[in-house]
Amino acid sequence: MKPRQKRFMFIAVALAGVGLAVGLVLYSLRGNVNLYFTPTQVFNNEAPVGKSFRIGGLVEEGSLKRDQGGLTVTFAITDTVKSLPVVYTGILPDLFKEGKGVVARGIMEEGGLMRAEEVLAKHDENYMPPEALDAMNKAQAAKSVSASAPIVVPVVK
Amino acid sequence: MALDIWMRENPFTYIWIGSYGVAMLVFAIELGMLKNARKATLQKIRMMRNSGGNE
Amino acid sequence: MAINWFKYAAPATFYGLAGKLIPWLAVASAMLFAIGLYIGFAVAPVDAQQGEFYRIIFIHVPASILSMFLYMIMAGYAALGLIFNTRLSAMMASAIAPTGALFAFISLWTGALWGKPMWGVWWLWDARMTSELILLFLYLGFIALHASIDDPRRADRASALLAIVGSVNVPIIYFSVKWWNTLHQGSTIKFTGSSMHIAMQQAMFTMMAACWLYAMAVVFARVRTIILERERNTTWVGELSEVKQ
Numbered sequence: 001m002k003p004r005q006k007r008f009m010f011i012a013v014a015l016a017g018v019g020l021a022v023g024l025v026l027y028s029l030r031g032n033v034n035l036y037f038t039p040t041q042v043f044n045n046e047a048p049v050g051k052s053f054r055i056g057g058l059v060e061e062g063s064l065k066r067d068q069g070g071l072t073v074t075f076a077i078t079d080t081v082k083s084l085p086v087v088y089t090g091i092l093p094d095l096f097k098e099g100k101g102v103v104a105r106g107i108m109e110e111g112g113l114m115r116a117e118e119v120l121a122k123h124d125e126n127y128m129p130p131e132a133l134d135a136m137n138k139a140q141a142a143k144s145v146s147a148s149a150p151i152v153v154p155v156v157k
Numbered sequence: 158m159a160l161d162i163w164m165r166e167n168p169f170t171y172i173w174i175g176s177y178g179v180a181m182l183v184f185a186i187e188l189g190m191l192k193n194a195r196k197a198t199l200q201k202i203r204m205m206r207n208s209g210g211n212e
Numbered sequence: 213m214a215i216n217w218f219k220y221a222a223p224a225t226f227y228g229l230a231g232k233l234i235p236w237l238a239v240a241s242a243m244l245f246a247i248g249l250y251i252g253f254a255v256a257p258v259d260a261q262q263g264e265f266y267r268i269i270f271i272h273v274p275a276s277i278l279s280m281f282l283y284m285i286m287a288g289y290a291a292l293g294l295i296f297n298t299r300l301s302a303m304m305a306s307a308i309a310p311t312g313a314l315f316a317f318i319s320l321w322t323g324a325l326w327g328k329p330m331w332g333v334w335w336l337w338d339a340r341m342t343s344e345l346i347l348l349f350l351y352l353g354f355i356a357l358h359a360s361i362d363d364p365r366r367a368d369r370a371s372a373l374l375a376i377v378g379s380v381n382v383p384i385i386y387f388s389v390k391w392w393n394t395l396h397q398g399s400t401i402k403f404t405g406s407s408m409h410i411a412m413q414q415a416m417f418t419m420m421a422a423c424w425l426y427a428m429a430v431v432f433a434r435v436r437t438i439i440l441e442r443e444r445n446t447t448w449v450g451e452l453s454e455v456k457q
Contacts, residue, residue, distance in 0.1 A: 033392045034393040035339070035392070035394050037393075094165070095330055100261075118332075118333075120395060121332060122397065124261075125399060127266055127400065127408045129257035168263065172267055172268055172325075176268045176325050179322075180318050183314050184314075187314055187430060191430065199440065199454055199455060202444045202449065203455060206455070
């Protein structure tokens with residue numbers, strides 16, 4: 001083997017080795033690499049018990065209730081399959097809205113209520129002016145009424 | 158908390174100073190360092206050649 | 213045997229070529245920055261969800277993409293230098309590293325400033341942000357390793373290996389928002405098209421082009437200094453007008 005080929009082999013082997021190692025580490029850590037659990041995962045008991053963790057999903061339409069006068073809010077996080085009630089005291093981020101993405105960190109209480117210490121808004125990758133969003137919503141509403149097609153629900157990642 | 162309110166009242170100032178201002182500062186520092194490095198290297202080579210003669 | 217197509221891989225030739233290109237790249241970059249900022253702030257509409265804050269995207273996304281691409285180019289040059297032992301490749305790799313590190317820093321910094329008003333946090337250990345931070349550390353590690361070895365040839369080889377090994381991180385950054393649950397949203401610019409208003413896209417792509425040209429100009433300028441430093445004992449350096457004066 002020529003020295004050049006030898007060097008190339010050396011690099012290829014090193015790269016493959018490190019790639020494999022990183023892949024294995026990430027595979028074994030995959031539960032921890034994910035920032036949050038989905039409500040379905042919580043129902044399947046995949047989330048830790050008695051420890052603080054994050055749930056992510058959409059704020060369920062019609063579930064948001066504000067305490068009169070106080071800063072305490074209750075809402076439900078849904079992944080369109082399962083939904084979980086959350087109670088939180090504090091200031092919500094600007095983008096927090098019903099039907100929008102949210103990530104809440106807290107501890108599950110008995111009875112399946114999450115007492116959140118932190119609520120973060122998660123936005124999507126679509127950027128458009130307000131008029132375009134209005135037009136799109138109207139078009140979608142018209143389509144779903146006329147064809148009585150199910151409303152497209154954004155997929156929660 | 159005060160910053161939270163301030164940034165929402167002055168979004169353009171926040172964006173310009175915080176993001177674009179910092180980016181431009183980073184570019185300016187990089188350009189300045191490059192200019193200095195070139196000057197220093199040229200000076201070093203000139204000195205080396207003047208003292209050592211032809212190598 | 214003279215190898216003609218390697219002509220521009222000779223440091224002496226490349227030194228002159230880069231010197232001629234730099235002013236053009238610099239002027240084009242400055243013009244595109246001005247146009248991009250004008251479209252981004254005067255033409256592009258406000259975003260329906262995020263209001264004005266989304267305008268950070270015009271520097272955030274180009275800086276992030278540049279930090280990843282520059283790393284791959286750096287690793288590519290490092291690999292070329294390691295395999296073919298060409299002098300210029302290793303010099304190019306070390307010239308790219310500082311610029312790549314600065315773009316990674318700008319990406320993280322502007323991301324934090326965007327995250328605070330929109331998500332509610334400056335920083336979170338989510339997969340996208342953590343892997344981008346690792347990218348910055350890889351750049352810094354490359355620079356530090358290269359600087360810590362006195363013999364330039366050995367420094368080239370050791371840091372090249374680090375660059376090549378670290379390149380596995382780049383696809384991890386790109387796909388992190390797909391593979392795992394992250395706070396960071398998915399990619400706006402995909403191979404299948406993008407989900408963005410046209411004026412916003414124009415501003416972003418103009419800024420991206422400006423950043424590319426800036427990076428090229430700066431890398432060429434830095435590689436010229438590295439060439440001078442490393443070839444200081446050659447006759448061609450002695451004959452340069454900037455050395456003679």
